[in-house]
Amino acid sequence: MSREPERSAGLPAALVPLAGLALAFLLLPVLGLVVRAPWRSMPEVLSRPDVADALRLSLLCASLASVVCVVLGVPLAWLLARATFRGRSLLRALVTVPLVLPPVVGGVALFTALGRTGIVGRWLDQWFGITLPFTTAGVVVAEAFVAMPFLVISVEGALRGVDRRFEDAAATLGATRWYTFRRVTLPIVAPGVVAGAVLSWARALGEFGATITFAGNFPGTTRTMPVEVYLALQRDPAAAIALSLVLLVVSVGVLAVLRERWLGSRV
Amino acid sequence: MSEDAAPNGASLEADLYVRRGSFALTMRFGVAAGEVVAILGPNGAGKSTALRALAGLLPLHRGHVRLDGAVLDDAAAGVRLPPERRPVGLVFQDYLLFPHLSARENVAFGLRARGVGRAAAGARADVALAGVGLADVGDRKPRQLSGGEAQRVALARVLVTEPRLVLLDEPLAALDAGSRLQVRADLRRQLAGFGGATVLVTHDALDAFVLADRLVVLEEGAVVQAGTPTEVARRPRTDYVARLVGLNLYRGVAHGTSVTLDTGAVVASAHHATGRVLVAFPPAAVTVHREQPHGSARNAWPVTVVRQEQHADTVRVWLTGPLDVAADLTPLSVGELRLEPGAEVWAAVKAMETMVYPS
Numbered sequence: 001m002s003r004e005p006e007r008s009a010g011l012p013a014a015l016v017p018l019a020g021l022a023l024a025f026l027l028l029p030v031l032g033l034v035v036r037a038p039w040r041s042m043p044e045v046l047s048r049p050d051v052a053d054a055l056r057l058s059l060l061c062a063s064l065a066s067v068v069c070v071v072l073g074v075p076l077a078w079l080l081a082r083a084t085f086r087g088r089s090l091l092r093a094l095v096t097v098p099l100v101l102p103p104v105v106g107g108v109a110l111f112t113a114l115g116r117t118g119i120v121g122r123w124l125d126q127w128f129g130i131t132l133p134f135t136t137a138g139v140v141v142a143e144a145f146v147a148m149p150f151l152v153i154s155v156e157g158a159l160r161g162v163d164r165r166f167e168d169a170a171a172t173l174g175a176t177r178w179y180t181f182r183r184v185t186l187p188i189v190a191p192g193v194v195a196g197a198v199l200s201w202a203r204a205l206g207e208f209g210a211t212i213t214f215a216g217n218f219p220g221t222t223r224t225m226p227v228e229v230y231l232a233l234q235r236d237p238a239a240a241i242a243l244s245l246v247l248l249v250v251s252v253g254v255l256a257v258l259r260e261r262w263l264g265s266r267v
Numbered sequence: 268m269s270e271d272a273a274p275n276g277a278s279l280e281a282d283l284y285v286r287r288g289s290f291a292l293t294m295r296f297g298v299a300a301g302e303v304v305a306i307l308g309p310n311g312a313g314k315s316t317a318l319r320a321l322a323g324l325l326p327l328h329r330g331h332v333r334l335d336g337a338v339l340d341d342a343a344a345g346v347r348l349p350p351e352r353r354p355v356g357l358v359f360q361d362y363l364l365f366p367h368l369s370a371r372e373n374v375a376f377g378l379r380a381r382g383v384g385r386a387a388a389g390a391r392a393d394v395a396l397a398g399v400g401l402a403d404v405g406d407r408k409p410r411q412l413s414g415g416e417a418q419r420v421a422l423a424r425v426l427v428t429e430p431r432l433v434l435l436d437e438p439l440a441a442l443d444a445g446s447r448l449q450v451r452a453d454l455r456r457q458l459a460g461f462g463g464a465t466v467l468v469t470h471d472a473l474d475a476f477v478l479a480d481r482l483v484v485l486e487e488g489a490v491v492q493a494g495t496p497t498e499v500a501r502r503p504r505t506d507y508v509a510r511l512v513g514l515n516l517y518r519g520v521a522h523g524t525s526v527t528l529d530t531g532a533v534v535a536s537a538h539h540a541t542g543r544v545l546v547a548f549p550p551a552a553v554t555v556h557r558e559q560p561h562g563s564a565r566n567a568w569p570v571t572v573v574r575q576e577q578h579a580d581t582v583r584v585w586l587t588g589p590l591d592v593a594a595d596l597t598p599l600s601v602g603e604l605r606l607e608p609g610a611e612v613w614a615a616v617k618a619m620e621t622m623v624y625p626s
Contacts (some may be wrong), residue, residue, distance in 0.1 A: 168319075173377035173428060
């Protein structure tokens with residue numbers, strides 16, 4: 001990979017202070033968390049069983065939501081990148097709606113679709129006895145709803161970048177389309193899938209609005225870390241800072257590890 | 268004339284008509300088992316289109332493709348075997364080795380796709396790699412291979428699936444001049460050991476002459492000439508082929524041993540002919556003189572020097588006059604004759620040196 005030579009000569013000087021301001025704006029709150037963290041009471045806060053429950057639940061739901069995103073999002077990305085049909089650009093725009101939708105609105109929307117009396121949820125309830133709202137599965141659904149666009153966009157971009165003649169080569173070597181997809185296309189776009197999965201995992205881990213709206217706030221089953229932080233802030237601000245720090249460390253840590261391992265040479 | 272190119276008992280019989288936008292390819296040819304046919308033509312002539320159609324990557328609008336009697340394509344009957352079900356291998360110009368697989372896994376890919384187990388496919392891949400002289404690169408990734416090695420891995424990847432037809436798209440174009448000679452020689456040997464039909468596409472005359480038993484020359488989507496390398500080189504039918512084989516070529520009408528060119532110039536030849544003909548002679552047969560030369564059965568035309576180009580030990584001089592002529596001279600004679608652009612001289616060719624053949 002050749003890099004552009006470093007060039008600062010053409011940079012308008014007026015941009016530098018603004019860029020500095022942006023950087024400060026982005027980093028100061030994080031710094032604030034670290035500075036104001038109640039380091040002494042940290043062990044006590046972290047050993048509380050409800051905190052451990054919330055953290056465990058958050059990690060589990062975010063991971064399950066990422067799996068849902070990958071399993072359903074990769075085929076959708078493939079459809080958007082490869083199939084030609086009327087209304088494809090409209091569909092692509094619709095897929096990104098959860099990105100711009102306020103999460104609370106997303107939660108309400110999920111109710112209308114998957115709630116016990118929702119347009120689909122009604123049948124899930126009647127036929128299978130499945131109820132999603134206010135369950136752990138509901139948390140996963142809410143998180144996957146807001147996180148999937150990240151994966152779809154990332155994988156679609158990767159698929160568009162694949163030289164399709166690799167697939168021609170596989171076909172002339174006797175590979176069916178399914179075999180080609182599994183053994184050629186998917187491995188080539190793997191970095192894009194991993195990047196998308198990591199992004200959607202991080203988004204799911206931090207999900208608050210849609211989750212609390214659709215799944216509620218039940219300790220042990222739907223009270224995830226962001227909800228726990230929000231509740232703690234009202235009772236005990238120091239504990240909220242401690243929990244926030246935990247969430248920060250976990251998400252940054254996981255991102256750093258994955259980045260190192262999967263994307264190290266590419267990013 | 269292209270129809271004549273199909274030998275009896277052809278393994279591949281192709282009658283291609285492919286449209287792509289405003290471009291149309293019309294091509295009919297055959298290839299015997301064990302034979303190598305080169306499709307030679309300038310960029311945009313439709314060479315790669317022909318290969319993609321044979322591989323099943325492009326549909327035919329009309330025509331058919333048969334291989335060892337089996338129908339791969341029949342546009343009229345609506346038959347089109349998908350690429351993965353054709354016993355046809357295609358080596359792409361830039362090889363397209365799968366970047367995430369090792370050389371061995373690349374070669375084993377076609378076998379694995381056919382359901383051969385991992386261990387058996389790996390073992391056969393190793394044999395195939397050894398067959399192209401690359402026994403020790405199996406564990407390397409494509410980016411760790413040189414251009415020549417990648418070319419041979421790509422060939423092994425195709426040959427290991429035991430195709431009945433191998434297609435090579437510009438097999439040497441991606442290589443630097445240094446490795447080209449060796450890879451060309453290796454490729455010739457490997458193709459000689461392959462029992463099926465081979466079609467290779469190239470715009471390089473040397474590749475075509477070295478590798479192919481027969482040439483099909485394609486220009487603007489149509490076959491303009493077909494034959495053995497010797498036939499094509501001796502009797503070019505178009506300006507493109509004449510340039511490739513380095514001959515001066517003209518069209519005209521013959522009356523006995525005299526040919527009146529379409530430009531009005533008259534060329535004397537040693538052979539009797541009548542009707543529309545092509546006249547060709549090599550630049551080395553052209554002599555250049557300050558004064559009008561005299562002699563029996565000799566053509567001489569007053570010409571002006573247009574430009575010149577230095578080759579290894581000759582100088583090619585382009586001359587214009589009653590006809591455009593390229594002449595190969597020694598640097599010494601260029602100096603002695605003071606052949607600057609614009610100089611007015613005489614170009615001469617002995618009648619014996621001209622070839623006259625029906626157009």
